[in-house]
Amino acid sequence: MAGIVELHVPALPEYLQMVRSVVGAAASTGANLKPERVADLRLAVSEATTNAMEAHGLSGLEDRVTVRCDLSASRIEVEVADCGPGFDPNSLPSLPDVNSPDRLRHESGLGVSLMHHLTDETIVESHDDGTAVRLIVHFGD
Amino acid sequence: MAGIVELHVPALPEYLQMVRSVVGAAASTGANLKPERVADLRLAVSEATTNAMEAHGLSGLEDRVTVRCDLSASRIEVEVADCGPGFDPNSLPSLPDVNSPDRLRHESGLGVSLMHHLTDETIVESHDDGTAVRLIVHFGD
Amino acid sequence: MDFGHLADWSSVLSDFRRSVRNQWVVLALTGELDLGSAPRLHQTVVGEVASGHHHLVIDLSGVDFMDSTGLGSIIGALRRVRSHGGDLLLVCTEQRVLRVFEMCDLDRIFVFHVDVDSAVGTPVRV
Amino acid sequence: MDFGHLADWSSVLSDFRRSVRNQWVVLALTGELDLGSAPRLHQTVVGEVASGHHHLVIDLSGVDFMDSTGLGSIIGALRRVRSHGGDLLLVCTEQRVLRVFEMCDLDRIFVFHVDVDSAVGTPVRV
Ligand SMILES: Nc1ncnc2c1ncn2[C@@H]1O[C@H](COP(=O)(O)OP(=O)(O)O)[C@@H](O)[C@H]1O
Ligand SMILES: Nc1ncnc2c1ncn2[C@@H]1O[C@H](COP(=O)(O)OP(=O)(O)O)[C@@H](O)[C@H]1O
Numbered sequence: 001m002a003g004i005v006e007l008h009v010p011a012l013p014e015y016l017q018m019v020r021s022v023v024g025a026a027a028s029t030g031a032n033l034k035p036e037r038v039a040d041l042r043l044a045v046s047e048a049t050t051n052a053m054e055a056h057g058l059s060g061l062e063d064r065v066t067v068r069c070d071l072s073a074s075r076i077e078v079e080v081a082d083c084g085p086g087f088d089p090n091s092l093p094s095l096p097d098v099n100s101p102d103r104l105r106h107e108s109g110l111g112v113s114l115m116h117h118l119t120d121e122t123i124v125e126s127h128d129d130g131t132a133v134r135l136i137v138h139f140g141d
Numbered sequence: 142m143a144g145i146v147e148l149h150v151p152a153l154p155e156y157l158q159m160v161r162s163v164v165g166a167a168a169s170t171g172a173n174l175k176p177e178r179v180a181d182l183r184l185a186v187s188e189a190t191t192n193a194m195e196a197h198g199l200s201g202l203e204d205r206v207t208v209r210c211d212l213s214a215s216r217i218e219v220e221v222a223d224c225g226p227g228f229d230p231n232s233l234p235s236l237p238d239v240n241s242p243d244r245l246r247h248e249s250g251l252g253v254s255l256m257h258h259l260t261d262e263t264i265v266e267s268h269d270d271g272t273a274v275r276l277i278v279h280f281g282d
Numbered sequence: 283m284d285f286g287h288l289a290d291w292s293s294v295l296s297d298f299r300r301s302v303r304n305q306w307v308v309l310a311l312t313g314e315l316d317l318g319s320a321p322r323l324h325q326t327v328v329g330e331v332a333s334g335h336h337h338l339v340i341d342l343s344g345v346d347f348m349d350s351t352g353l354g355s356i357i358g359a360l361r362r363v364r365s366h367g368g369d370l371l372l373v374c375t376e377q378r379v380l381r382v383f384e385m386c387d388l389d390r391i392f393v394f395h396v397d398v399d400s401a402v403g404t405p406v407r408v
Numbered sequence: 409m410d411f412g413h414l415a416d417w418s419s420v421l422s423d424f425r426r427s428v429r430n431q432w433v434v435l436a437l438t439g440e441l442d443l444g445s446a447p448r449l450h451q452t453v454v455g456e457v458a459s460g461h462h463h464l465v466i467d468l469s470g471v472d473f474m475d476s477t478g479l480g481s482i483i484g485a486l487r488r489v490r491s492h493g494g495d496l497l498l499v500c501t502e503q504r505v506l507r508v509f510e511m512c513d514l515d516r517i518f519v520f521h522v523d524v525d526s527a528v529g530t531p532v533r534v
Contacts (some may be wrong), residue, residue, distance in 0.1 A: 005150050006205070017166070043473075043508070050477055110479065114512070184349055187349040239390055240390075245361040255349075259385075
């Protein structure tokens with residue numbers, strides 16, 4: 001059953017749904033994963049893929065974004081890779097408190113923290129020639 | 142809108158559905174294609190991918206099968222590629238007449254002719270290190 | 283009249299349902315009939331024939347996709363029951379599934395019914 | 409009482425439906441709210457506010473997926489109507505969508521209703 005599925009898509013928003021479907025289907029092949037956890041993984045992947053697509057878009061890159069699902073007996077790991085300019089995941093600005101009126105000025109900046117929330121492990125490797133985000137969910141939790 | 146989507150899946154039957162979904166989604170991005178034609182393309186791709194998976198399975202190959210959708214303004218081309226032993230598409234045995242009782246002995250051998258039926262163009266390139274089948278559907282027909 | 287019993291298949295065959303209506307064994311399939319599921323149909327039919335059930339109805343009305351591998355498993359079922367003097371009827375209304383039979387000229391070999399009631403109303407030849 | 413009118417959006421916005429109920433403009437969204445659809449929500453809200461509609465209900469009950477980009481467009485809508493003295497109410501029952509608000513602590517900022525009737529029953533502040 002175990003296997004690796006790899007998907008390359010244009011960095012265009014209309015392909016996000018396809019990415020989520022493929023990840024959802026790949027995760028469901030691992031019959032051990034609860035539907036809620038599959039939903040969480042789909043959301044985390046959507047966040048990472050959105051960032052990858054935006055990184056390509058902002059840099060005018062024509063390259064496709066790669067999504068790789070690696071399913072083993074105990075976990076699923078999804079890697080989302082782009083060849084954008086990269087960023088420093090350790091110096092992301094933190095958002096104002098929810099009670100501050102300023103909070104509503106921030107329509108973005110939630111993705112990376114959501115990924116950590118939604119997965120057992122989120123590993124960001126970013127260099128100036130690209131970023132790879134690995135999203136890992138263990139079965140049976 | 143135009144773009145190339147590439148999917149690599151293990152040569153296992155449980156991934157056929159994913160292949161069909163991705164091709165269906167990619168084809169639907171080309172808003173010009175009628176739902177019936179998308180359905181035909183999905184079926185043709187299912188036939189080609191089944192053959193590719195069987196070619197890997199019979200040869201004990203661990204390699205994945207590649208499905209590549211190339212969507213332009215006027216047509217969609219889906220290439221299904223494997224690294225199996227290849228075959229000669231020009232010397233496939235023909236099936237007995239439907240009225241012959243012998244016809245029921247043949248549970249297989251329908252795939253390649255179906256692909257031709259279902260697409261505008263089916264191009265088979267087969268060598269002893271692999272096969273690539275290109276399935277082409279023009280829009281607006 | 284025998285209204286039959288309806289049994290869930292084992293988990294492996296979770297998308298097959300078996301019932302007995304009149305003297306027909308009805309196998310209701312759902313989902314997609316391809317290389318992934320065709321081997322299960324094959325095994326099921328082999329099992330039925332081995333236990334003396336030679337009159338089968340395959341209900342394809344819940345099948346939304348079938349390719350030539352799926353079709354092949356149905357051809358095999360027909361051959362198998364016929365070789366035991368039995369018969370196979372199909373229930374199918376989905377155009378996309380019927381089309382696969384047609385494209386392969388096999389709509390002339392199979393008998394199609396619009397619903398299970400109509401199929402199991404067919405007298406069993408003995 | 410104004411039962412409002414129901415209009416299909418233009419084809420580009422084919423998964424948005426607009427209606428007017430009491431003094432609220434109700435935007436009913438369906439499908440998935442992500443980078444693909446969020447810009448359309450943004451444009452729609454900008455358009456409503458520009459034409460003087462500052463009391464909006466966004467009906468998310470037909471939305472089966474929303475990510476932080478989708479959420480961002482809703483945050484932007486709230487800020488925009490509030491800056492004109494208006495308000496935004498949300499209709500949402502889908503747990504998966506509610507969860508995104510919760511995980512971002514934004515369930516405390518938004519007002520949720522279980523259906524459109526309940527939302528449009530809210531008196532408009534003037
Ligand atoms: N793959 C990436 N490539 C380049 N920059 C990225 C990438 N992922 C995230 N970033 C940077 O980190 C910031 C925060 O990302 P995130 O938390 O997802 O919020 P958002 O994408 O909504 O801004 C982004 O605005 C972007 O500057
Ligand atoms: N990708 C392939 N690699 C190797 N052999 C192939 C491939 N595709 C088709 N063939 C050969 O052609 C034959 C006919 O294929 P097809 O018409 O699809 O019917 P079926 O696969 O049901 O036998 C196959 O049995 C196989 O021997």
